[in-house]
Amino acid sequence: MELQSSIDVSASGLRAQSLRMRVIAENLANTDSVARTPGGDPYRRRVATFKTEVDRATGANSVAVKSIEGDKSAFQSVYQPGNPAADAQGYVQRPNVNSLIEAADMKAAQRSYEANINAIEAARGLTMRTIDLLK
Numbered sequence: 462m463e464l465q466s467s468i469d470v471s472a473s474g475l476r477a478q479s480l481r482m483r484v485i486a487e488n489l490a491n492t493d494s495v496a497r498t499p500g501g502d503p504y505r506r507r508v509a510t511f512k513t514e515v516d517r518a519t520g521a522n523s524v525a526v527k528s529i530e531g532d533k534s535a536f537q538s539v540y541q542p543g544n545p546a547a548d549a550q551g552y553v554q555r556p557n558v559n560s561l562i563e564a565a566d567m568k569a570a571q572r573s574y575e576a577n578i579n580a581i582e583a584a585r586g587l588t589m590r591t592i593d594l595l596k
Contacts, residue, residue, distance in 0.1 A: 463519065464584045464587060464588050465519075466516075466519045466520075466521040467521075467580065467584045468584045468585075469516070469519070469521060469523060470521050470522065470523050470524075470580075471577040471578075471580040471581045471584070472577075473523035473524045474524050474573065474574075474576075474577040474580075475577045475578070476524070477509075477524040477525070477526065478570045478571075478573045478574040478577065479574065480509055480526060480529075481566075481570045482567060482570045482571070482574070484508070484509045484529060485566050485567045485570065486567075487507065488506050488507060488558045488563050489558070489560065489563050491503075491504035491556055491558060492556060492558045492560055492563075493555075493556075494556060495544065495546040495553055495554070495555065496553075496554055497546070498546070499545065499546055499547060499548060499549075500546075500547075500548035500549070500554075501546065501554070502536065502554060503536060503554050503555060503556045504556040505531040505532060505536075505556065505557060506531065506532040506534070506556060506557045507529055507530065507531055507532065508529070508530060508531075508532055509526060509528075509529050510526075510527040510528050510529075510530065511524050511525065511526060511527055512524075512525055512526075512527040513525070532557055534557045535557065536554040536555060536557050537554070537555040537556075537557065538552045538553070538554060538555070539552065539553050540552055540553075541553045
């Protein structure tokens, strides 16, 4: 694999993990949100999924966004009869966002992002050493 191809693969990984971190940040920002109407659904946790794509010119695999979908897990019901978003029985639907899961996902995305940066730095270092040898 050429050095440029390895940089391109790592750059696609950077873009994917950056998007993943943005989705996680959105989930965390909406942890305490409720429905706008009584008995309505609150914010639904979103999850980014990825796929591999082959660059026909170089033959290298890269990462691309497959989809950003809502998590199908159930909402949490909390009894709050005074809340404007409460249904007829006084229950408010809370988002299906778990802060601990989001924090773990964020840490994993951060480490993947750092690994891609390290791979780019290694490829850049190899390129610089090659140029130095050619002088």
